[in-house]
Amino acid sequence: MAELTERGMEPESGTASDQPNSALVIDGVYKGYGSDAARVSVIENFSLLALRGQFVTLIGPSGCGKTTLLRIVAGLLEVDRGTVSIFGQSVQRASAAKHIGLVPQSPALLPWRTVLDNVRLPLQVNKKPDSDGSRSHADPIAVLESFGLGHVVNRRPAQLSGGMQHRVAIARAFVFDPPILLMDEPFAAVDELTRELLRHELLSIWQANKKTVLFVTHSISEAITLSDVVVIMSANPGTIQSVIPIPLPRPRDDLVETTREFHEVERQIRLELRGSWRGAR
Numbered sequence: 338m339a340e341l342t343e344r345g346m347e348p349e350s351g352t353a354s355d356q357p358n359s360a361l362v363i364d365g366v367y368k369g370y371g372s373d374a375a376r377v378s379v380i381e382n383f384s385l386l387a388l389r390g391q392f393v394t395l396i397g398p399s400g401c402g403k404t405t406l407l408r409i410v411a412g413l414l415e416v417d418r419g420t421v422s423i424f425g426q427s428v429q430r431a432s433a434a435k436h437i438g439l440v441p442q443s444p445a446l447l448p449w450r451t452v453l454d455n456v457r458l459p460l461q462v463n464k465k466p467d468s469d470g471s472r473s474h475a476d477p478i479a480v481l482e483s484f485g486l487g488h489v490v491n492r493r494p495a496q497l498s499g500g501m502q503h504r505v506a507i508a509r510a511f512v513f514d515p516p517i518l519l520m521d522e523p524f525a526a527v528d529e530l531t532r533e534l535l536r537h538e539l540l541s542i543w544q545a546n547k548k549t550v551l552f553v554t555h556s557i558s559e560a561i562t563l564s565d566v567v568v569i570m571s572a573n574p575g576t577i578q579s580v581i582p583i584p585l586p587r588p589r590d591d592l593v594e595t596t597r598e599f600h601e602v603e604r605q606i607r608l609e610l611r612g613s614w615r616g617a618r
Contacts, residue, residue, distance in 0.1 A: 366419035381574040402575025438515035444506035
């Protein structure tokens, strides 16, 4: 099992069960589609342990199973073999307790609802934010203001830029104050300048609350800027090729991409990814 220590430096020894600070444990997961001779293995023997407060990014060639893995952790897909636990609970129990926040590739905002009403929607659909009553939800207006959206709470999605729509989608995931956040290429559909702005906004917000994040991207610079650890996946089937710690100190500023240390890690990840691309052909 790939185990990620505090801030993602050297892997720890031991098993998942003796890591009291673990947030996410993926153990020997297999997932395929089809049946019998036509069955295609998408993820094979995938094991990962992430600690509380870590920002972990999955990167790899298209079709390597990144989104499939995220959907498994979110409880939207069942595994064929293996287990997934979140803070010591099954995915089903963690999901029922609103411990998982999911930000999909598309903002998926309801066009007839205002920004505020879109962010309130999870509270209206789920009347009990926490099954044991130990955690209450965040104030939707306060969350929107923290994302710089306080001035657009009464607008509808069609009145927002693409970047603003993605910020609303992220704010919606924060309403339940989930201890783990799953993000599936949330900035993929916006232009590069907007994408850079959004990732630095996310970086600033994450550095203030240190949630556990499992993030999917195809952008090397995005992965390095945000992450404590970058997990490179290989394809056919999807599995872990390598785990690369990001040694850049925190907090990180808006010019972190210009540093020599950043470019050294970027080169390392790029070389690893070329091996993945060759394997995916």
